[in-house]
Amino acid sequence: MDFIGAYSPDNLRFLMEGLKITLFVAFIAIILSFVIGCIVGTIRYAKVPILSPILMVIVEVLRNLPLLLIILFVQFGLPEIGIKMTITFGAIVALTAFEASMISEIVRAGLTSVPKGQVEAARSSGLTQMQTLWHIVLPQGLRKMVPPLVSQFISLLKDTSLAVIISLAELVHNAQIIMGQNSNYPIPILLLIAVIYFVINYALSLISKRLETKTA
Template sequence: MQFFLDNIDLFRDAFLNTLGLTFFAGVLALVLGTVLAGMRVSPIAPLRGLATTYVEIFRNTPLTVVFFFVIFGLPQIDTVLPFFAGAVVAVGTYTAAFVAEAIRSGINSVAPGQAEAARALGLTFSQTLTTVVLPQAFRTVVPPLGSVLIAMAKNTSIAAGFSISEVSSLLARLTNADPNDLLFILLGVVLAYMVITVPAAIALNRIEHRVAILR
């Protein structure tokens, strides 16, 4: 317990970094994933092919490899990102592939008549997608989308291996801790992740019930 109290500032900073990484990567994943989902149902074949290629590559590539590419590969083409920004890009672009598939499943669940009616009114594909289809699709994908984002929050732990002060990076300090403090440190790390994921799960559950009434 004393080790935890002596390093409270370190724990606080690591938790805030994890929270920030989860938030910014989540925003990036949602925006990019939505764009990719729209591209995957686009009538333009090159856009569908590009989005499909992106999704398949990132879904079948370990997140650690994506981190290596962003942190060590981009500098080879004169693109250097700060470690935190690089972690946001790595986690966000990786998660976007799974977000895209979740949203695409929601788009496919919308009755075809909805899009046909929108086109009959003279709406373009992009107008139909953004004003008619996506609002309905998002209601059906809250549970799978929530699972993807919660998994993303836990995936941020990989950032600890790339010199980023993140909650799981505190485990490296176990070697310097008194054996009696190991349990407190482990519980602290677990609780830190739960502080992020449990409220998120509760919020998503409430959103799911609320939009279910509106269907």
């Protein structure tokens, strides 16, 4: 094991460049999947005719496919029908599609957890369905959504490493290149990226606990 050589300034700089890509892809995918997941989950909760059953089928298909398969399909399957993307954009699309399906279920479950009696009381008091959703259902459902949502975001961040299969220059991809330079580098480099992932994900878990406390 060569910790000094593995942690040379050039290698660390190269790893940080990969980390930037990892965080960028994860951040964009988190924002997009959260927005799409909230919309889809709300529509399914409201049981909008025609649209809700269609979304249910799409969500179930995506949730039950391996993320790796979705990444490969976006990068190599879509170009066959004329839809070409850069590696970075393709990774974002694949992650967003998969995670949005997961988040939509979290949102739908959170909204469904609100007692029906409160919904019925709100409607009987004159509130519209949208007003009931906004003022009664969402505030209560959000409290139960926070922990699983953050857990899903943590999973998304870790799942960016799967994009190494399409040569996305993220953290694990760059780590592999460094480890290929010297047979004494693997353990030091693997330990370092393990620490990086742990620090980031642990920070997110602390944020989750704080948000959970504030919404309690």
